Amino acid sequence: MENNHWWNKSVVYQIYPKSFQDTNHDGIGDLRGIINRLDYIKKLGVDVIWLNPIYESPQVDNGYDISNYEAINPTLGNMADFQELIDGIHERGMKLVMDLVVNHTSDQHDWFKESRKGKDNPYRDYYIWRDGKEGKEPNNWGSYFSGTAWKYDDETDQYYLHLFAPEQPDLNWENSQVRRSVYDMMNWWAAKGVDGFRMDVINLISKPAGLPDADKNDDEKYANVEPLVSNGHRIHEFLQEMNKNVMSKHKMITVGETPGATPEDAEKYASLDNKELNMVFQFEHMGLDSNPNPALGKWDDRKTSLKDLRANLTKWQEKLYGKAWNSLYWNNHDQPRVVSRFGNDQTEDYRVKSAKMLATMTHMMQGTPYIYEGEEIGMTNAYFPKLDDYVDLESINAYHQLVDDQHLLDGKTMMKYIALHSRDNARTPMQWDDSQYGGFSDHTPWEKVNPNYKQVNVKNALADKDSIFYYYQKLIALRHTLPVITNGKYALVPGNEEDDQIFAYTRQDDQTTLLVILNYTDETVNRHYQVPVNAKLLISNYVDDQNDTIRPYEAKVYQY
Structure with missing residues (x-):
């Protein structure tokens, strides 16, 4: 089957706005910073820019806790800046993808403020409220960010569900009014010219009927809910409804983040008949170096073997061929740096060679490649030595849970694991040059700059014709010109x-x-x-x- 949609030959560049470029001297990246760097992104040769959330947010989880879906977070700019940004992207022949976070909102969203006012409030059913059982939580579900997935609200004597932070209450997708509100919001952004959506944990929106207890082992205080809540019984109904109400009206590119998805699941989500999504982000290759003990999750120091990696990538290439479309990625805002994780950052020559090798591995496969900011210059893990250096809520919570509370690991071992796997590794500021703070800002950044910025930066990469940047540029050009890479x-x-x-x-x-x-x-x-x-x-x-x-x-x- 020929793949002739515009996004089949496209390459996406992901920007984490807080860490890309600061222009208003507050140490936080902003929309103006992205505008100022559009020519750099265009030079790389990509077709699409994906922005992590830029909406109004208290920033408990770096923007994934949204308090207003139709406003820009003031630290990033305003709607006029956004319009200038999208116009600049379109003028350069590129497209813009926004992050869509609709499994949950912030607890500061007006919907939730109304919902918690009382059981008879019209917005009460926008979220998932339940009575406790025997003075405890409604079930044994654990949060992705450690601890229980339930928060008690003494005003109404009920618990609300939060699969992530307590400040991120889950929306109730069983409520048709919730769905209509989400589709209206998506169409509002489409009217502004947005070309697509990356959908955060989208396969978690359909919760199992009755919210039963999940399986857990003896080491776990609360259960890992992913096997129970991912790919729920109404998920395809919801996504087909979303497609009908939004995506089919616009020639959009859509990618769903789908933890726990198998190739068989992906065939349904990203079937070439385009009834749901264009493609999904799956995580199997990202979990190959996880700890064998489920209670420890991703916290380990193993390196993925080639046999395991090859088998997994091959499985996805073969099973989706002619049926669904792959996404190809090594990095994103939640993953360690590819060259540190799968390559070798211990010497400069090996850093460059292994970064190029890993880029070749995926860019020559079938699917849409995603490049995360700094990947194209071979940015590495930061390897921060102290817990105080870290900002990431997941890493900090995991340290306290696994070391202080459950005593499953000692502090030194856990710090080694965090240095390798913390999400902060992806979120250190973009390294533009060898000036203070890597040219990201003239003010102390919200996240520490990787100490190697004097060697690893855009200025050096652009001055070296054999740099990783120009290698990526060539890989992208080949995808645009060789049909065999697409089909x-x-x-x-x-x-x-x-x-x-x-x-x-x-x-x-x-x-x-x-x-x-x-x-x-x-x-x-x-x-x-x-x-x-x-x-x-x-x-x-x-x-x-x-x-x-x-x-x-x-x-x-x-x-x-």
């Missing part, structure tokens, strides 16, 4: 399934074959692949080709 069938090279060093795969259509060879290690290895005499070396992260000798983190793509 070609993916296949592992026979015999590569168990190789623990080399990842080799092909993409093939009726006219063209691409052979992708990637060294996932810091060792030089020898492998022989049947490369035709007439093959062209399309792209590589080394200046020469030594054929069967594959050097540390080498990436090369042949076309024939």
Whole structure:
């Protein structure tokens, strides 16, 4: 099946506005900062800019607690700035995707303020309120941010559900008026010219009937609810209704964040018949280095093996081919930096080589690639040494729960895990140059700057013709010009399934074959692949080709 929608050949650039560029001297990034950097983003060659939430918010969870869906957070600017931004994006031939956060709101949203006034308030049923059981919470559900998922409200003697922070009450999607309010808001933004939505934890909106207890192990005080609340029984009904009321009226790009989704789930969400979403963000490859103990979740220091990574990426490429559309990503605002996590940031040469290798791995696959700010220059984890250095609510809560409360880890071990996996690694300010605070601001930033900003920054990257930036630029240009990258069938090279060093795969259509060879290690290895005499070396992260000798983190793509 041919994939001819405009977004099939597109590449998306994700911006975390608080950390991108500060222009009003308060240490927090703003819309004006994005406006001032649009030419840089255009130079990279991407088609779409996705903004993390810019709505009015108390910022308990960095903007994912929205108090007004139709207002800009004052720290970021105002609606006039937004209009200038979207006009500037469109003038440069790019499109804008907004973050849609409708599983929950802020407890400061007018809907919730009304809801908690009383059981007979018209907005009461906008949220999920329940009586307690035997003086405790309505069920054993745990929050994604640690602790219980229920908050007691003594004014009305009931609990409300919050799968995330207590200040983020969950909306009741069973209420048709809630759904209508959400669709009206989405159409309001579409009328302003927004080209699409990235939908935050969208597959959690359909809660199980009766809100039963979830399974939990003995180490857990509260249950991990994801298996129970993800991909709920009415989710496809809700998304098809949303598509009919919003997306089908506009030529939008939509991607749903879907924790716990399998390829079979993704086929339903992102089917090529376009009845729901265009694609989903799944997390299986992001969970390969999680702790074997479910009570510890992502907190570990293991590195993902190539065998596991290759098997997982291959599964998604093969199972969605001709049925649904993949999203391709390594980084986002919730994940550690790819070069630190899957590559090697211990030497400058390995940082550059491994960043390029990992970019090649995904950009040569079928799907829409997402690049997170700073990925294109090889920004690394910050590895902050003290808990006081961290801002991320998830990391801080996890430390206190796992170390202080449950004594599952000692402090030194947990700090090592946080340095590797904290969301702060993605949220350190963008490194523009080698001036104070990396050129992000002339004021102390809201989040510390990575200490390596003097070496790793945009100014240095643009001055070096062999930089990671220009490598990404070339990968993007190839996606725009080679149909095989959009429509070609993916296949592992026979015999590569168990190789623990080399990842080799092909993409093939009726006219063209691409052979992708990637060294996932810091060792030089020898492998022989049947490369035709007439093959062209399309792209590589080394200046020469030594054929069967594959050097540390080498990436090369042949076309024939």
